Amino acid sequence: MYKQIQLLDHHIISGEDALTVLKTLFSSGDYKNRSFFLLTDHQVARHCLPILKEHLPTDNPVHHCLIPTGEEHKSLKSSRKIWNFLNKHGADRHSVLINLGGGVITDLGGFVASTYKRGISFIHIPTTLMGMVDAAIGGKTAINLNWTKNIVGTFAQPDAVFVFPGFLKTLHEKEINSGYAEILKHALIGDQKLWDALKGSQMKDIQDFSDLISFALLIKSEIVAQDPHEEGMRKVLNLGHTFGHAFESLFMEKGAPIGHGEAVAAGLLCESYLSGVVNNLAPALAEEIKTTLATTFSLPEIAPTDKESLIQYMLKDKKNQQGKINCTLLENIGKARFNQFIPEKLVDDALHYYMNTCTH
Numbered sequence: 001m002y003k004q005i006q007l008l009d010h011h012i013i014s015g016e017d018a019l020t021v022l023k024t025l026f027s028s029g030d031y032k033n034r035s036f037f038l039l040t041d042h043q044v045a046r047h048c049l050p051i052l053k054e055h056l057p058t059d060n061p062v063h064h065c066l067i068p069t070g071e072e073h074k075s076l077k078s079s080r081k082i083w084n085f086l087n088k089h090g091a092d093r094h095s096v097l098i099n100l101g102g103g104v105i106t107d108l109g110g111f112v113a114s115t116y117k118r119g120i121s122f123i124h125i126p127t128t129l130m131g132m133v134d135a136a137i138g139g140k141t142a143i144n145l146n147w148t149k150n151i152v153g154t155f156a157q158p159d160a161v162f163v164f165p166g167f168l169k170t171l172h173e174k175e176i177n178s179g180y181a182e183i184l185k186h187a188l189i190g191d192q193k194l195w196d197a198l199k200g201s202q203m204k205d206i207q208d209f210s211d212l213i214s215f216a217l218l219i220k221s222e223i224v225a226q227d228p229h230e231e232g233m234r235k236v237l238n239l240g241h242t243f244g245h246a247f248e249s250l251f252m253e254k255g256a257p258i259g260h261g262e263a264v265a266a267g268l269l270c271e272s273y274l275s276g277v278v279n280n281l282a283p284a285l286a287e288e289i290k291t292t293l294a295t296t297f298s299l300p301e302i303a304p305t306d307k308e309s310l311i312q313y314m315l316k317d318k319k320n321q322q323g324k325i326n327c328t329l330l331e332n333i334g335k336a337r338f339n340q341f342i343p344e345k346l347v348d349d350a351l352h353y354y355m356n357t358c359t360h
């Protein structure tokens with residue numbers, strides 16, 4: 001069983017038979033006589049590569065390139081290593097790079113493939129929940145530079161994306177949390193029915209993420225299809241991320257990093273408050289969002305003295321214009337507005353609201 005979604009000129013195949021479809025693709029005419037390269041990290045190589053192996057092309061050898069695990073390896077150093085690897089093994093413009101891993105691997109592999117010989121084909125096989133519903137979908141590739149996240153990158157679409165939820169069996173709970181925060185975000189932006197289904201349920205009770213993944217990646221795909229280069233409405237996907245990135249930076253600076261999921265959950269809480277103030281989001285809905293987030297995530301606690309640092313981080317956000325803090329906010333569940341410029345006083349009020357919620 002599998003589902004197929006068309007996004008721009010490629011397909012996203014998701015479901016328990018996704019890897020069987022992949023195997024069929026490799027034996028089709030389009031992929032005959034091409035050389036294959038596989039990029040993954042050490043941890044994914046241990047957990048997921050044995051499952052993928054039997055679905056890989058058999059006619060030609062697949063050259064494996066492994067990098068260490070972790071965000072710090074989404075770097076120029078790794079890119080250089082992979083470009084050299086491709087070159088050394090004779091990759092040409094018809095070669096295909098298979099990216100097997102979380103968002104680090106799909107962002108990095110997409111970037112390397114889209115720049116090697118001015119661009120070769122690549123296929124994403126996400127193995128984290130975050131990768132399946134977000135990072136592998138939409139054609140944004142990136143590496144970090146000197147601790148600045150995603151500062152160098154390209155827009156490049158894969159040949160196809162294969163989402164096999166079975167990979168999640170070995171994924172750590174913290175990583176499931178991270179992807180789940182993005183699923184809640186997608187529901188808030190694009191699908192009231194999905195939100196209504198999720199708001200009353202406990203993440204820990206979800207045994208099988210397959211249907212949720214299909215819904216969530218459909219929401220993202222529909223948004224990307226309308227604005228592939230983020231000139232306008234794709235910015236709605238930033239809901240929760242203006243505050244979320246500031247939380248992530250603050251805790252990194254404190255030397256006690258929090259997960260992206262917790263940071264986004266904190267961001268969604270602050271931004272749902274602002275949605276009420278700026279866009280008249282109904283108080284009952286803001287309350288519903290708060291309850292759902294507070295019961296699902298362990299929201300990071302902040303002290304009054306942290307507020308100023310958080311505001312300083314937000315003032316440096318790359319979405320800002322003329323020094324004004326830029327958020328995506330909700331008007332209703334399923335309806336978000338981007339480019340909402342928020343005065344510092346309101347940002348401070350939102351942090352105050354957050355602190356009151358998180359005082360245990």
Ligand SMILES: NC(=O)c1ccc[n+]([C@@H]2O[C@H](COP(=O)([O-])OP(=O)(O)OC[C@H]3O[C@@H](n4cnc5c(N)ncnc54)[C@H](O)[C@@H]3O)[C@@H](O)[C@H]2O)c1
Pocket residue numbers: 041042043044047048069070071074101102103104105107127128129130131134135136137138139140141142149150167168169170171172175178
């Ligand atoms: N391009 C985009 O649109 C987009 C969107 C969202 C996030 N991202 C990027 O994605 C990255 C985060 O992605 P992530 O959360 O997937 O992190 P990740 O790629 O670092 O993976 C998280 C951890 O899980 C391990 N792992 C992966 N799959 C596993 C499995 N099935 N079993 C066991 N362990 C497994 C990895 O080795 C790693 O240690 C960030 O760099 C972020 O900027 C990009």
Ligand SMILES: [Zn+2]
Pocket residue numbers: 182241260264
């Ligand atoms: Zn995110």
